[in-house]
Amino acid sequence: MIKSTTSVFVQTTMSEVIIRVKNLKKDYLGDVITTALGGVSFDIRKGEFVSVMGPSGSGKSTLLHILSFLDRPSDGEYTFSGKSIQELNDNQLAFVRNEEMGFVFQAFNLLARSTVYENVELPLIYSKMSVSERKETVEKAVASVGLSDKLLMPAGKLSGGQKQRVAIARALVNNPPVIFADEPTGNLDSKSGMQVMQILKDLHAKGHTIILVTHETYTAQFGDRLILLKDGFIEKDEPIVKSDKKITTLK
Amino acid sequence: MKSSDAFKTAGKSLTQAPMRSFLTMLGIIIGIASVILLMSLGSSAQKLILEQVQSVGSNLMFVIPGGPSGSRLASPASVQGIIIKTLTEKDIDSLRGEPSIDAVTPEVRGQARMVFENNDSETTYQGVSSEFFAIRDFKVVKGTIFTKRDEETFNKVVVIGQKLADDLFGARDPIGKTMRIKNTNFQVIGLLEKKGVGPFGIDQDDLAIIPVTIAQKQLLGIDYFAAITIQAKDVYNIDYTKKRVETILRLNHRITDKSKDDFQVSTQEDALAILGDITGILTAFLTAIASISLVVGGIGIMNIMLVSVIERTREIGLRKALGATNGDIMKQFLYEAVILTFFGGVIGILSGGALVTIIYFILVNLLSTGWFFSLPITSIVISVVVATVTGVIFGIYPARKAAKKNPIDALRYE
Numbered sequence: 122m123i124k125s126t127t128s129v130f131v132q133t134t135m136s137e138v139i140i141r142v143k144n145l146k147k148d149y150l151g152d153v154i155t156t157a158l159g160g161v162s163f164d165i166r167k168g169e170f171v172s173v174m175g176p177s178g179s180g181k182s183t184l185l186h187i188l189s190f191l192d193r194p195s196d197g198e199y200t201f202s203g204k205s206i207q208e209l210n211d212n213q214l215a216f217v218r219n220e221e222m223g224f225v226f227q228a229f230n231l232l233a234r235s236t237v238y239e240n241v242e243l244p245l246i247y248s249k250m251s252v253s254e255r256k257e258t259v260e261k262a263v264a265s266v267g268l269s270d271k272l273l274m275p276a277g278k279l280s281g282g283q284k285q286r287v288a289i290a291r292a293l294v295n296n297p298p299v300i301f302a303d304e305p306t307g308n309l310d311s312k313s314g315m316q317v318m319q320i321l322k323d324l325h326a327k328g329h330t331i332i333l334v335t336h337e338t339y340t341a342q343f344g345d346r347l348i349l350l351k352d353g354f355i356e357k358d359e360p361i362v363k364s365d366k367k368i369t370t371l372k
Numbered sequence: 373m374k375s376s377d378a379f380k381t382a383g384k385s386l387t388q389a390p391m392r393s394f395l396t397m398l399g400i401i402i403g404i405a406s407v408i409l410l411m412s413l414g415s416s417a418q419k420l421i422l423e424q425v426q427s428v429g430s431n432l433m434f435v436i437p438g439g440p441s442g443s444r445l446a447s448p449a450s451v452q453g454i455i456i457k458t459l460t461e462k463d464i465d466s467l468r469g470e471p472s473i474d475a476v477t478p479e480v481r482g483q484a485r486m487v488f489e490n491n492d493s494e495t496t497y498q499g500v501s502s503e504f505f506a507i508r509d510f511k512v513v514k515g516t517i518f519t520k521r522d523e524e525t526f527n528k529v530v531v532i533g534q535k536l537a538d539d540l541f542g543a544r545d546p547i548g549k550t551m552r553i554k555n556t557n558f559q560v561i562g563l564l565e566k567k568g569v570g571p572f573g574i575d576q577d578d579l580a581i582i583p584v585t586i587a588q589k590q591l592l593g594i595d596y597f598a599a600i601t602i603q604a605k606d607v608y609n610i611d612y613t614k615k616r617v618e619t620i621l622r623l624n625h626r627i628t629d630k631s632k633d634d635f636q637v638s639t640q641e642d643a644l645a646i647l648g649d650i651t652g653i654l655t656a657f658l659t660a661i662a663s664i665s666l667v668v669g670g671i672g673i674m675n676i677m678l679v680s681v682i683e684r685t686r687e688i689g690l691r692k693a694l695g696a697t698n699g700d701i702m703k704q705f706l707y708e709a710v711i712l713t714f715f716g717g718v719i720g721i722l723s724g725g726a727l728v729t730i731i732y733f734i735l736v737n738l739l740s741t742g743w744f745f746s747l748p749i750t751s752i753v754i755s756v757v758v759a760t761v762t763g764v765i766f767g768i769y770p771a772r773k774a775a776k777k778n779p780i781d782a783l784r785y786e
Contacts, residue, residue: 191693191779212697219695230690230783234388246377247695291694 139299139330140165140188145197147183147353157183159353160197167298170322170331172344172361177336179350182303185334189222189301190214202298219247223292223329225321227304229284231291233277237268240276241290248295262294263287266320282313289320299330306340318343373700382707385684396676397716399669400762404720404755405727406662411751412728414655419744421647425640431474432507433614433639435459435600435621439632457596458625458634464501464600466620472608473617477504478597480587484554486580488540495536497553497580499587505531507603510581515547515562523583526590531562535577553580554591610639663758669716670762677709677770681777688774689782702775709767710760717759721752 140163147158157180165171175181186192187199190206199206202221209217218224223244231240241259250258263269266286271279276287285305292300302321306314322343325331335341342361349357386393437456459478467476480499485492504510505517510531518529530553537546546560558580567576588594604613617637621627625634681688688701728747735743 186780189693191783212699215692215695215697215700218693224693226783230686230693232687232690235384239384243691244694246381247373247691247697247700252374252376 136167138164139167139202140332141198141200142188143198145184145187145194145199147180147187147192148195156353158187158194161350161353161355162197163348163355163358165330165332167330168325168328169346170325170344171333171346171348172341173332173334173348173350174336174338174341175350175356178352180353181334181350184350185301185303185332188332189224190218215247219244220295221297221299223295223297223300225285225288225292225300225302225305227307229281229288229308231276231284231287234275236273237263237276237279237287237290238272240287241294243291244295258294262290265293266290280313281309282316285309285313285317286320289317289324293324293329297329299332300324302331302333304335305333306335306337314340373696373703375703378700378703378707379711381704382711385704386708386711392676392680393712396673397712397719399672400666400713400716400759401669401720401723403662403666403669404717404759405724406665407659407755407758408721408724408747408751409727409731410658410662411655411754412724412747413731414651414658415746415748415751416732416744418648418651418655419746421651422644423744425644425647431604431606431610431640433602433604433610433617433637434643435463435602435617435635435637437596437598437634438636439634456634457594459597459600460595463621463624464597466624467600467602467617470613470616470620472605472613473602474605475503475507475603477501477507477601478584479504479599479601480584480592480594481598482554482587482592484591486536486540486551486553488546488549488551491540491542493536493539493578495539495578495580497530497582497587497591499582499584499591501584503603504581504601507601510567511565512562513565514545515560517562518583523585526586527583528556528558528586528590529561529583530558531564531581532560533564533575533577533579534566535575536580537563539578553582556590558582610641614639666758666762670713670766673709673712673763674766674770677705677767678773680708681705681770681774684774685777685782688777689779689784692777692779693783698775701777702771705771705774706764706767709771710763713759713763713767714756717756720759721755724755 142164143162144160145158145162146156146160149155149157159180161180161184173181173184183192187194187206188201190201190209193206201217204217206214232243238259241262242255245255245258260269260272263272266289268283268286268290271283271287276284279287285308289305292302300321305317305321309317318340321331321333331344333340333344341347342363345361347357347359347361348355437459461478464476464478467473477500482497482499483494484497486495486497498504501523502518502520505512510517512531515531517531518527521527522529530551532540532546532551540546540551541549546563549560550557551560552558564577564579564581582591584597602613602617604610614637618633621635621637622630622633627633691701691704725747728745732743732745
């Protein structure tokens with residue numbers, strides 16, 4: 122088991138570290154204390170596409186929640202873009218989520234009765250952006266996922282693939298440096314899933330840092346680095362070597 | 373988050389479930405409508421009563437036996453078995469000499485069996501002096517009123533009200549007929565015009581008015597008065613005249629200490645103020661009862677909002693994940709409650725106003741009763757303020773609950 126190593130990437134990338142995790146632990150308190158993360162350490166640099174994999178119960182969701190400032194670690198250090206999670210209060214975490222993070226969820230999490238436009242606008246109403254700027258920004262984001270003709274349709278009436286594309290438009294409307302995707306293809310057929318992954322790949326190409334949590338080796342291959350979790354520890358942290366679009370590092 | 377966005381978000385959530393929003397508002401609507409209705413009815417009744425009292429004449433004052441409250445002679449002294457006999461002819465003469473006084477009439481009252489042929493009636497008689505008719509604005513439609521001379525000569529004459537005339541004489545003309553009051557024969561010389569029911573439900577038409585002298589000597593066997601009614605001259609301030617009356621009476625009764633007064637002088641304005649107080653208290657009381665339904669409506673809102681918070685756990689989690697602070701979530705849900713109560717208040721005012729109008733129409737046009745249309749602006753202002761405050765108070769708890777939700781638990785919630 123490879124534990125808390127970052128060495129593989131130190132020499133290969135020049136860009137700055139955006140996420141730094143040191144000995145991160147998370148316990149859930151209940152009748153018995155459950156350890157979801159036993160102590161993980163790694164750095165993620167700007168512009169990386171990291172696929173996080175692991176069986177259920179391996180702690181990958183917990184890790185994503187902490188990385189995306191939705192939860193706090195029980196122990197260890199986490200610095201996002203130079204800001205330590207310990208030093209930020211809940212409102213400051215909300216501001217960072219709003220300005221520097223985008224979210225794509227497995228269950229889409231759209232407001233079904235609101236229109237595509239309103240769904241995509243959602244992060245902006247919590248931002249400092251002026252109302253006049255918003256319209257253009259939202260329309261641009263919706264156009265980038267190819268749904269301009271559905272702008273005023275209630276989100277609940279879209280197909281699964283379209284819904285996830287709306288969710289992606291919502292994730293990138295604030296132009297955040299980092300996008301977190303939690304099983305984005307889990308509820309989709311393979312064709313829609315491919316479309317969604319292609320959009321994420323394009324975003325990566327445009328310079329966004331993507332952190333993808335998945336249990337499908339097929340979607341994981343879109344990344345260029347794999348973090349494999351098992352029982353709350355990092356089992357593997359290595360580059361994904363692509364040859365003929367096949368992942369050779371995975372069984 | 374800008375307040376305009378919070379309002380838009382809150383408004384959108386409400387319009388997306390219109391039926392639920394309406395049902396939630398219903399409690400507030402009913403509450404506000406009943407507050408409006410009761411305040412309006414109270415204010416109409418108040419106006420009606422005051423108008424009736426004022427119709428008696430605003431420059432009148434009344435002297436009744438009995439001391440200031442708290443004293444041994446505090447009114448109603450007769451209840452304690454004390455009959456105060458100090459208002460006498462001497463007082464009347466002194467008051468008639470006062471320049472600020474226009475007219476004075478003593479009054480005695482009694483209840484007696486009145487008979488004409490085979491008809492009889494148990495009716496109130498009033499012994500007064502001839503000035504009474506001018507002071508109280510009692511006019512005859514037939515015959516005449518009695519004079520000073522009738523008083524002085526103890527003439528047994530009577531002026532009767534319309535109801536008494538009907539009871540005793542039926543369709544016949546009562547003028548010139550002789551009727552018996554307490555076994556004494558009186559000649560009917562005048563028939564009063566119809567006055568209707570006065571304040572406090574006294575029928576001003578079921579009445580016999582006789583000279584005060586004959587009432588005292590023949591019917592009652594007393595030499596004091598039950599009350600004195602005084603009409604002040606308009607050029608004098610009514611309070612000045614009141615002070616003069618008090619001074620004169622104290623002098624006559626040899627009273628040096630105000631607190632030992634054996635009489636009370638009250639002006640029409642005093643009576644109006646007391647009536648205003650009474651009806652005001654009544655209105656406030658009714659309004660307070662109606663307000664209970666507002667509280668019930670508020671609890672209804674809180675209840676639905678709590679359900680709504682649970683139902684929208686996922687949405688709350690999502691909003692938080694996308695950057696909403698606890699304050700933003702709190703704002704959204706609080707605004708929802710306030711919007712519900714505000715519009716509930718507006719609809720309540722409109723329905724309350726409609727009810728008031730319908731009642732007015734029925735009373736005045738269909739039942740031809742005297743009534744005032746009154747929709748006090750204060751009732752509207754109070755309703756809107758109370759409704760909105762209710763929204764804030766009962767919205768805070770659910771809104772706080774929403775704001776406190778942990779985004780992960782909220783997102784995971786299925």
